[in-house]
Amino acid sequence: MNSEIAKPKNEFSLALVGAGPRGTSVVERLANLALKLPAQGTVLKVTVFDPFPPGSGHVWNPKQSEHFLMNTPSSFPTVAPERLGDEPGLSFRQFVALRGDGRKLTDEHAKLIGQIEPGSYPSRAIYGEYLEHVYERSAAILATHENFSIEHVAAEVVAVRPVGNAYQIDFRSNLEGAETRQLAADAVVLALGHQPAELNPWQKQLKEAASQAGATYLPPNVPADLDYSQFKEGQPALIRGLGLNFFDGMAELTAGRGGIFREAGTEPGHRLQYIGSGREPALIVASRRGTPYWGKPVVEQFIPDEIELRYFDAPELIGSLAEARATNPASSLVFSRHIWPKLHRDILFAYYSTCARAHGAPEGLDEREFVDQLEAILSAEHHEGSQVWLSELRKFVGQFPQLQWLDVPKLARPFEELGFSSDEQYQQAVRDYLVGNARHSTGGLEDPLSCAIMTMNAGRMLVKELIASGVIDEQSRIEEIQAHFEPLVEGLSSGPPLERIEQLLALSRAGIVTFLGPDPEFGFDEVSEQFTASSPWVDAEVHTAKTMCEAMMPSNRVLQNNAALIKQLLGDHVARVHTWKNTEGESLPGSGFDVVGEPYRLVNSDGLAHRGLFVLGLQLSSAQWGTAIAAQAGDLRHPAARTLQDAANVVNEVARLAGLIANERLSAEQH
Known part of the structure; x- marks a missing residue:
């Protein structure tokens, strides 16, 4: 085992685990801090761990399909404050307005970024370009500052263990047979993002039955990681879930296979006609409510300025x-x-x-x-x-x-x-709903x-x-x-851009998509070796298919996550799950880690908070709600910019622990 524990005096080491949007915000705030600090003796050494490229991380790869769209308009999301003059910071809308802010883009992305308007819903690949640009620009600032250094290690952290007043980081690359290495850190920031998770008992049963029968079961996954070749052209496929993952898959399995959405008119709900390529599967789709998420209103802002709350204060x-x-x-x-x-x-x-x-x-x-x-x-x-x-x-x-x-x-x-007396009656009812x-x-x-x-x-x-x-x-x-x-x-x-609703309507009319019905019931028939699906509210024959896909992200519950690091943190009592008590006095597990304070410090199994182990993002779901939503560009004091405030709080506290700043805190509003 290769050990890299020793470090020079006057060095404070920070391990940042995860370099997606939350980790990138931390690096950007560190760069902001670096530009404000006078030269001094202490060096803050930052080691960034992520097996994926820093900035875009796992979810926002700039090379992923252009059919995967963001679900917020371009004017909304950011991982950094607005840039003011020569100060650091750069919101996504500024990145778009500056046509990439000097980043070298592919010809396709350079063309696409020029077409983005405030109310547009860009591809996730374009947002990935922005994330990588912010990370690279911020890392360059740190690399040239005498009190900072930064290194990206393309590896997965598999363990974090307290050792005295510091932490031992165990990490290894994704290469088969790669050895586990170690590094010591004075502080650790967990910005883990989406993590793999155990299937629930019913999903496990479906997966096992499919495996034994040679059928295809596709569990919850990040859309860009799904193997779409598993959907056979012309063959039926059951899809459970009509949220954002569904729309990504819908686009990839239609336009991504050569189909064309052709303009057919100007009347809402009738604007597109689908011309198939013949390579599409037949999609049989379902959700508990029987309908997809509502397509967003056509406005330029996520929440327009004209919308006000009079009574909820x-x-x-x-x-x-x-x-x-x-x-x-x-x-x-x-x-x-x-x-x-x-x-x-x-x-x-x-x-x-x-x-x-x-x-x-x-x-x-x-x-x-x-x-x-x-x-x-x-x-x-x-x-x-x-x-x-x-x-x-x-x-x-x-x-x-x-x-x-x-x-x-x-x-x-x-x-x-x-209730609906026939499948045809239900298809028309859903189309009428979508037209509305x-x-x-x-x-x-x-x-x-x-x-x-x-x-x-x-x-x-x-x-x-x-x-x-x-x-x-x-x-x-x-x-x-x-x-x-x-x-x-x-x-x-939280639904898709309206364009997706128009596409879904076109696919329904073309017979590519069939809606199953509310409260769907899924199963597996061992005789025919096929998945089955039906709705108690639609009087129709049971649908069958050799392929079934769970169109949703893996569960965001730390007790269900099966990532090596999360299992180690809980198993070694470095962390514990948050619990709450109901009115009967029962202790029930929450979804996220137990944390305390702001910045959020991880709490161990004895109820003690770690001095230098911080948490950002999805694993804060017991302390926050809607942790997957990005920060809103604009006023950093606005509640919608909380993720930037969280990153700034962590950076300020790390700088204080390192002795780079005194006990007074730099505010999140300072650029």
């Missing part, structure tokens, strides 16, 4: 909680009592006020009178958590036949308890439903901040937010 809630904690320190916010009644008001106000603005007020009222009466009902004083206002609003809306009641929770379940999606989303800010959905998304970002602040009751978070609100808001706000 996070600072006000935190202030009232502080007062409550003065008498009861255990007080916390409950979603159904303190948050949803306020956010629900905002969603309905956005919907009905937009109805009046876009289509005119109901007969007998002008727009101002209608909105005034709407506000009076929504602003009426009731006891905390009261839903009385909802009945009053129903009565008000019911006076106007031209206005429909917006049942917000039902938006996530459009076919709930609806196209019409609403095309309307953007002029469409009432689109405004309601974007308002809900704005509320989600505040809920994320409240969770990260630790003020929401954990049982409420698990049983109300994650079990009910998350499926609602994810299905409506």
Whole structure:
């Protein structure tokens, strides 16, 4: 075993495990720090571990298929603050505006980047170019600074062990038979990103049955890692999941096999016609709700400036909680009592006020009178958590036949308890639903439903901040937010660009895609040696196929992750999973590591926080919510920029431990 433990005096070593977006933000913030520090004696030696190229990491490889799109508009995501003058920093939208900021791009990417607009949804390959550029530019700054050094090691870290006041890093390359090497570090940052995970019992059963019968079972995976050659042309394939992974696969198996989406008109829902190549498989697709995620409204911003929250005021809630904690320190916010009644008001106000603005007020009222009466009902004083206002609003809306009641929770379940007498009837019902999606989303800010959905998304970002602040009751978070609100808001706000909905409609009409039905039931028939799938809500024959694909990412639960490092951290008691107690007093495991403080320090099995072992990103899912969402470009004080704040907090603390800065902290806003 090759040991590399020794180090010179006046050197502080940092191991950064993972060089995807979160790791890149750390390197960029280190570069920012380097440009502000005067020359001094201590050297901060940074070793970056990732078997994949730093910057893009595993998920954002610039060489992946151009058919894999981002699910946020180009104006939204960033791994660095906005560049101001000669300062470091560079948002993705600045990278696009600068046509790559001097990065050498392929001819294809140079052409594509010139076509990106603020409301465009670029390919993940283009975003990978941006990530690598930010990393390389930041690493170059560190490499030329006398107090810093940086090295990328193309290897997988398989263990991190405390040794005195430092840590031993075990790592090895992906080469078969490669030996495990060691390196000592004073501090470690875990920015691991997506990790492989164990299948659930039902998935294991399907995989085993398929293996014995010679059928093909494709488990959850990163879309770029999926072997699409397993889908045989002209043959049926079952796909479970109608989220973003599905749309990536759909594009790769159609346009990626030579099919053409041809313009067919301007009417929403009828804009494309699919001309097949004959090499496509027949896709039989399903999800619990029976429909794909809602295609995003056509706007330039992730959440437009015009979208506002009138009733859901996070600072006000935190202030009232502080007062409550003065008498009861255990007080916390409950979603159904303190948050949803306020956010629900905002969603309905956005919907009905937009109805009046876009289509005119109901007969007998002008727009101002209608909105005034709407506000009076929504602003009426009731006891905390009261839903009385909802009945009053129903009565008000019911006076106007031209206005429909917006049942917000039902938006996530459009076919709930609806039966269909034939497969053809269900196909048409889904197409009608998708055409409605196209019409609403095309309307953007002029469409009432689109405004309601974007308002809900704005509320989600505040809920994320409240969770990260630790003020929401954990049982409420698990049983109300994650079990009910998350499926609602994810299905409506985290969907694909509208282009994907138009493509799906074209594929449905061409017979390439068949929708299975709500609450699908999957199995494996050992006699025919095929997967089976059906829906209890559609009266149709059982679908069969020799291929089945789980169109979803591997589970983001550290107890289910089977990566060597995560298993070692838990097995050697270096880390523990976060647990929470329900009202019955039962201790239940959460999804992420147990961490404490900001920056987030890993907690060991004895409940003690490590001095120099920090966590960023997906494995913070018990301390944060929506950890896969990128930081939003713009104001770093905005809750949507939290991932940049997390990176800045880690860098400031590492610099303090290294003696590069005094105890005063450099703020995340400083460039």
